[in-house]
Amino acid sequence: MSKEDRYQTLIGIIKPYLPDDISADSINRDSHLINELNINSANLVDIVLDVEDAFDITLENEEMDDMQTVGDALNIIESKVN
Amino acid sequence: MRKRVVITGMGVCAPNGIDLQAFAGALETGKSGIRFYPELERLNFRCQIAGKPDIKKDYINNYFTSLEQRGLMASGLIYGVIAGVDAWRDAGLQPTEDETTDWESGVIFGTGILGIDKLREAIHLIDEGKVKRLGSTSVTQTMASGISAYLGGIIGAGNQVTTNSSACTTGTEGLFMAYERISSGKATRMLAGSCSDSGPYVWGGFDAMRILPRNFNNRPELASRPMSASASGFVPGSGAGALVLESLDSAISRNAKIYAEVLGGAVNCGGQRSGGSMTAPNKTAVQKCIREALRDSEIGAEEIDSINGHLTATAKDPVEIENWCKALEREKEDFPLINSFKSMVGHCLAAAGSIESVGAVLQLSNGLVYGNVNCEDPHPEILKWIHPSRIPQASVRKAPKIVAKASFGFGDVNACVIFKQYNS
Numbered sequence: 001m002s003k004e005d006r007y008q009t010l011i012g013i014i015k016p017y018l019p020d021d022i023s024a025d026s027i028n029r030d031s032h033l034i035n036e037l038n039i040n041s042a043n044l045v046d047i048v049l050d051v052e053d054a055f056d057i058t059l060e061n062e063e064m065d066d067m068q069t070v071g072d073a074l075n076i077i078e079s080k081v082n
Numbered sequence: 083m084r085k086r087v088v089i090t091g092m093g094v095c096a097p098n099g100i101d102l103q104a105f106a107g108a109l110e111t112g113k114s115g116i117r118f119y120p121e122l123e124r125l126n127f128r129c130q131i132a133g134k135p136d137i138k139k140d141y142i143n144n145y146f147t148s149l150e151q152r153g154l155m156a157s158g159l160i161y162g163v164i165a166g167v168d169a170w171r172d173a174g175l176q177p178t179e180d181e182t183t184d185w186e187s188g189v190i191f192g193t194g195i196l197g198i199d200k201l202r203e204a205i206h207l208i209d210e211g212k213v214k215r216l217g218s219t220s221v222t223q224t225m226a227s228g229i230s231a232y233l234g235g236i237i238g239a240g241n242q243v244t245t246n247s248s249a250c251t252t253g254t255e256g257l258f259m260a261y262e263r264i265s266s267g268k269a270t271r272m273l274a275g276s277c278s279d280s281g282p283y284v285w286g287g288f289d290a291m292r293i294l295p296r297n298f299n300n301r302p303e304l305a306s307r308p309m310s311a312s313a314s315g316f317v318p319g320s321g322a323g324a325l326v327l328e329s330l331d332s333a334i335s336r337n338a339k340i341y342a343e344v345l346g347g348a349v350n351c352g353g354q355r356s357g358g359s360m361t362a363p364n365k366t367a368v369q370k371c372i373r374e375a376l377r378d379s380e381i382g383a384e385e386i387d388s389i390n391g392h393l394t395a396t397a398k399d400p401v402e403i404e405n406w407c408k409a410l411e412r413e414k415e416d417f418p419l420i421n422s423f424k425s426m427v428g429h430c431l432a433a434a435g436s437i438e439s440v441g442a443v444l445q446l447s448n449g450l451v452y453g454n455v456n457c458e459d460p461h462p463e464i465l466k467w468i469h470p471s472r473i474p475q476a477s478v479r480k481a482p483k484i485v486a487k488a489s490f491g492f493g494d495v496n497a498c499v500i501f502k503q504y505n506s
Contacts, residue, residue, distance in 0.1 A: 017149060042218040043149075043218055049214075
């Protein structure tokens with residue numbers, strides 16, 4: 001899986017959690033998951049589980065805390081899969 | 083001065099019909115929703131038959147978003163949302179806009195235990211040291227009030243939103259609580275109902291108590307036999323029923339259709355004294371509950387046209403008939419027509435009172451009394467009290483004006499509600 005593939009996979013994971021008034025097209029690496037994409041904070045735990053399943057990795061508590069933006073998530077994934 | 087309360091919407095998700103129209107048709111024709119479940123056979127249940135709403139996956143799409151459906155395992159929650167949303171729509175009501183809370187609408191939606199399959203999943207994950215894998219909805223699918231919370235959120239309710247729990251009395255009790263809230267002026271409308279999960283983890287305890295029939299596994303539709311001499315236990319069921327209760331003033335002002343009026347009711351407990359126990363009713367308490375419901379409704383016993391009993395198809399059915407006779411001081415040919423919808427849907431436990439109340443009210447709005455199935459051989463102890471003509475074997479086109487509905491539950495708890503035909 002290339003870096004771009006991983007990005008697209010992550011976007012695919014995030015998409016179902018977006019509220020109706022947020023378009024998937026508006027997602028970019030700088031998007032803040034809660035403040036900008038308006039994802040329900042309770043759903044962040046589900047996103048983490050989906051990420052773990054999709055990339056076959058395990059995220060630690062601190063890593064989950066650091067996962068503020070799409071870019072943060074991608075960096076953590078990159079560090080784990082390599 | 084009490085406010086008058088009417089029913090302006092109904093929804094149901096029952097083993098023999100998953101919407102109001104299908105349910106009404108099933109009750110009228112005596113269609114059974116009891117089926118054999120191989121899973122129960124595999125798990126060594128003595129009773130391998132049950133009543134379970136037949137919900138297809140794409141039907142759920144009408145009620146839950148794809149996101150909400152991820153990891154959704156609480157069957158009672160699914161039934162409750164289907165029935166509750168249907169009832170609200172049936173009443174001609176809409177969910178509020180995003181920034182609007184409806185302070186005059188509330189929800190009382192009961193259950194016995196919610197989301198037991200989700201709870202099982204959580205227990206397994208926790209025992210494996212994987213608590214983190216529970217996801218975000220483990221709590222909301224397994225908290226008892228998950229059902230009222232879901233429905234309150236869907237419609238935007240801002241009045242009391244709660245879940246009551248009183249075993250098999252739950253649905254009827256909740257309806258009466260909703261009635262009291264509106265009649266006392268504390269709410270304008272209430273979504274009242276109850277739900278019960280399906281499956282072996284709910285039904286297993288009853289199988290262990292040996293109160294379910296075990297000789298009908300190859301004849302499921304004949305198994306649930308309330309008031310019958312050949313009754314051998316209750317068939318476990320599941321599902322949900324929901325009714326929108328509303329002040330008459332509000333119903334008239336928005337020109338809503340009115341199914342029936344709720345005249346009043348009563349709830350009490352036998353204290354597990356005088357023959358009452360955790361599982362058996364104190365006769366004095368049952369009779370007192372029925373009489374108090376009549377007094378609360380300001381009607382005489384002679385005005386009852388039809389009774390929808392609790393009548394589960396256990397050895398307690400004759401005792402229930404005796405209690406009705408003594409409470410109403412009516413017997414033999416003078417006894418009202420009596421029926422038990424459990425003959426078609428089984429005993430839907432916490433959902434029983436609400437599913438059966440929906441059926442009882444349909445009798446008033448559709449002008450008939452539904453028949454009993456599987457009671458061609460009424461119990462001799464019952465026939466000592468009432469004439470066999472009082473137990474209709476098929477639906478009777480005889481419009482009742484007043485119907486009494488009662489439910490009784492473990493813990494020696496009782497509830498009785500009186501419904502009346504509404505004429506504008």
